[in-house]
Amino acid sequence: MNRNPLALVVLAFVVALALYFGYHEARKQGAAPRITRSIIAPDFALASLDGKTTRLSDFRGKAVLLNFWATWCTPCKIEMPWFVDFQRQYGGQGLQIVGVAMDDASKEDIAKFAKDMGVNYPILIGKESVADEYGGVGALPQSFVIGRDGRIVDKIVGLMGKADIEESIKKALNTRPSANQASAKSVQ
16 A cells, blocks of 8 residues: 555644644643632542551641542653652651542552552542542542642642642642641640
């Protein structure tokens, strides 16, 4: 079969153009509006990779980046090293990144994937019911940046730039724990 090279070049150009505009249109439509700080992050209880139950409330008083991801998700693989860096850089200032694996892979496969990616933060086995509490997770990755006061500072749908994520983390770190959190923490 002899193909016309010019036709192949035109076809490749048209496909690239469609991908470019499709990607940017999807980003525009999928971009969530900034969340006001009036929404309290729903608490949950999920199993960690070591089988222990972890709750969002376990991180009371910390800024949390709650990341819903999957082993098959290419954008997730791009941002995970950033999260490792953020945990290393801001962990001492009160940041806790928490990954929630939302795929059908086995716990062992998820653990191997996390180890291979050098993950230095807790990975939890996700449930649809928890995703639903956060408004449903229709696209991955999806992250919620939660302030020390337990309120959602930002929602990030899809892959966003590292600097944009870092800006949201800094906003969350600059929040203060609520009065009930401060008193609950002193009781513990």
